[in-house]
Amino acid sequence: MKRIVLMLLFAAGLALPTQAEPLTLKLISCNLRNSAADDGSNSxxxxxEATPRMLREEAPDLFGLQEALADQLAYLDTTCPQYARVGVGRDNGADEGETMAIYYLRDRFELLDSGTFWLSETPDEVSRGWDGACNRTATWVRLRDKASGKEFYYFNTHLDHRGSIAREEGIALLVRKIREIAGRKSAVVLGGDFNSSTDSEIFKPLNRWMKSARDKARQTDHKGTYNGFGAAPDTIVIDHLYFRGGIKCSRFATLDGDYGVPYLSDHYPIEIVFTL
Known part of the structure; x- marks a missing residue:
């Protein structure tokens, strides 16, 4: 039937429908290492200055940060004014504590919706979940590309570093909240510092529903993402990006290059290039 319709349109001299061009985007996830930590020469x-340098060189369309404190966000707001920011501090829902901030290009995207929820039994209020050592949050955005009109969601999070139950329940909650907020068909990217490899049983709900960019991208690597400012082995992979809903991921990369300092953070940023 579709072929007959196209033949009739052609015979009538009418314009044939064209398939929309794919929209290609670059996204970076980075644990910034909070500014309150006394890391000596790596403080x-x-x-x-290496973070805005990395952003200029990599030129992402959007990026998500973990561990960022208010002074770090203010610095990036000033040095990277082309990006708008969403996200709240995990300790008061405003500006206290680490923020899972999301930055996106002001000129490219329209912000349709956004929010933050806590990884806990009471996700709509400031709270600590299960056996977690800290309050943990996920920040999300729904963005529309102004040129193409295409929309997608991005969820940015940081799972607990001590509480095994908190990590397990946090992943289960993330899957439920993504379904609730974005539905079952929308284009979605989820990423952040999971403080774990995703091979363990607790990640089954996520691995069944979304795809690992590291595993599925046409061009990829399996480098370690936690460097401990040089003190950790190069095999610790705890930072991840996942996707679903019509997204195709062409590239995954661990950004361990030289941005002017020995280490940008105690984690390497990770980057994906994907199409809608």
Missing amino acids: WPQRR
Whole structure:
């Protein structure tokens, strides 16, 4: 039937429908390492200029941060004014504590919706979940590309580093909340510092529903993402990006290059290039 319709349109001299061009985007996820930590020569004042340098060189369309404190966000707001920011501090829902911030290009995207929820039994309020050592959150955005009109969701999170139950329940909650917020068919990217490999049993709900960019991208690597400022082995993979809903991921990369300092953070940023 479709072929007959196309033949009739052609015979009538009418324009044939064209398939929309794919929209290609670049996204970076980065645990920034909070500025309150005393890391000696790797403390935030010694390495902060490397982050905007990395962003200029990599030129992502959007990026998500973990561990960012208010002073770090203010610095990036000033040095990277082409990006708008969403996200709240995990300790008061405003500006206290680490923020799972999302930045996106102001000129490219329209922000349709956004929010933050806590990884806990009471996700709609400031709270600590299960056996977690810290309050943990996920920040999300729904963006529309202004040129193409295409829409997608991005969820940025940081799972607990000590509580095994908190990580397990946090992943289950993330899957439920993504379904609730984005539905079952929308294009979605989820990423962040999971403080774990995704081979364990607790990630089954996620691995059944979404695809690992590291595993599925046409061009990829399996490098370690936690470097401990040089003190960790290069095999610790705890930062991840997942996708679903019509997204095709062409590239996954661990950004362990030289951005002007020995280490941008105690984690390497990870990057994907994907199409809608």
